[in-house]
Amino acid sequence: MSIYVDETTRVIVQGITGRDGSFHTRQMAAYGTRVVAGVTPGKGGRSFALSGKEEVPVYDTVADAVAETGANASVIYVPPAFAASAIMEAADAGVGFIVCVTEGIPVLDMTRAHALARDRGCRVLGPNCPGIICPGKTTLGIIPGSIVTEGPVGLISRSGTLTYEAVHHLTRDGLGQTTCVGIGGDPLIGTSFVDCLAAFADDPDTEAVVMIGEIGGTAEQEAAAWVSANLDIPVVGFIAGRTAPPGTRMGHAGAIISGSSGTAAEKTRAFEDNGIKVAKRPAEIAVLARESLGR
Amino acid sequence: MDLHEYQAKELFRAAGMAVNPGEVADDPQGVRALAEEYGGRVVVKAQVHSGGRGKAGGVKLATDADEAARHAEAILGMKIRGLTVGHVLVSPTEDIATEAYAGILVDREGQCPVLMVSAEGGVDIEEVAATNPDAIHKLQVDPRYGLMPHQAWGLATRLFSDPALTKQAARILTRLYRAFVDNGASMAEINPLISTGGGKVKAIDAKVSIDDNELFRRPAVAALRDPDSESEADAKARAAGLSFVKLEGNVGCCVNGAGLAMATMDLVKYYGGDPANFLDIGGSSNPDKVVAALEIITADAGVKVILFNIFGGITRCDDVAQGIVEAVGRLDIAIPLVIRLTGTNEELAREILAEAGLAAVASMDEVVQEAVRLAG
16 A cells, blocks of 8 residues: 555646646656646646647646546645745645645745645645655656655655665665655645654555654654654664754755754654664665564 | 844834844944944944854943944954954944843744744843743744734733833734744844833844745845855855855765755765765756856865765756766866766766766765775
8 A cells, every 4th residue: 555645646737837847747647647637827728748649638727627637636846936825726626635846935935835734634745845656556746766666665754865865775675665755855844754654554565664854853853752652663764964063054944953953863862762773874774674674 | 044133123123113223334433433423332243144242252332432443443353153244233222121032933843933032031042941941932823814913912911011011012023023024034033122211112132034935036135145244155056056065074075955965974974084065956967057066166175075976866867977077077176076876867877977087886885985085
């Protein structure tokens, strides 16, 4: 099984006609994702070619796209100035699962978008995230399909390419994945480590979880406490940013040590205190995962 | 983006807040003139993006214009945490009866702005939070309603018991929230928020940070950036759209993705080396970005080796290889380059690099160990 989405998920793409949107939409369709429509305001009525043989309609609004196609998930590739509004539009149209890839959205915009999504009962993944991939089933976002394979590991990460690095090692070591989720590098994100852990706990196929965290905030500490109280499958962790100086943002808007809180040392300790084995190098993640599965 | 105190005060005044007067000057004569204008008794404050200005000797009290000019002479040009003081703010002294604190930032957990006040102002608020957390009152603000009048009043009652003062404080909190939202701030702080012997409440220090993601739609705020407060490397990185943080080591790092970039620095340290920088070239393989990255890294004479760590996903390795080859052709790089490329089109990338006489390895551990060895 997979978490949140699977091969039956009906996906629309907001910003389908843009440079990034069109490229990644075709990548997703080629992987097997059921892309049913696109939305670009002002371009309704056109169609978008997923491949040489297949095309999908483009709508002016998400509400129209949902009404016509029964879509239940959306992937957002619109520029930062309009991305929060795109999330709110999807939430308002009743889309249950919204993936926002866009990086650089004003934080105050996101306070309002998250509030509306919560009111409407929608799950937002991201923003500033690579998305979610269920190997062999579907992908929503930009995680390359070539690096994943089906298997027993669930993976949750705040990062993009570091996730690929970890998945690459897992796949090469013969450890496939049920689902890989990139929750995003922003300070305000819609889906947390704990949300994903709870979903993996309910998935009978997930036999171990890998959590890739980084400096900034306390999400890893909360996740560690949740793991020790609720989860009976093994968890392996990694924290990026041990060498990051305090008070400086490390690329991701959320990756900043404020005062003495949010350090890699604090997060590593929280993991270890709660029985989570912590890899010292990215390559070690797969080694610890294999050990924890007794393989 | 951090604002200077005098800029933050301007924003606060524009929002209608009671703020003590003050003007900036960049030479002792200017400071003397301002001090005379304010009647002689003034505070001269260094304007740099750093806390601890007072402890560093960057804040001085003067009883007359001559003394103010002497203080300015000492403060202007001094270094506070590596930053040279180019401007001072001159303000008349205030008759301080009490000192409180008020601040707003965005709460990650609550996903909303949180307004914090404390009657124990004038000191480091993190210290109050650590030693006497009950002295800090917090309120999560629903961004859709904003700070409601009863909420501002409620918090103000935590600061003052005299209704005349409470009323003024509530008005300041309301305007602080408005200034925070209207300027796209990530943090806005008044410390201290004072009451005077004459029964006035006002801000006498101000600190504001702007969310960098807001700057594209707020040109007036973006124009407040002080070019002197930014190193050449930082300015260049920002112009090229690169995330860059200078560190003290000698292994120059050039990586795609922030998480992988941090993990690369950590691995350099793990193998006994010292990273010279954090640098994320992002998802693009634009050769101009690679050139800018290499220029920034090689401008640091301490860098002994340049390490590329690229995990090609959507970014194709052959594009990055092309960028590296172009960049190396355009620049005269005297130090060794070690390259790791894995992922989409890595074979093709290796061929492109080989033609240019460059080699690449496939593993992150390998490339980092090699870089550390070459850095000595």
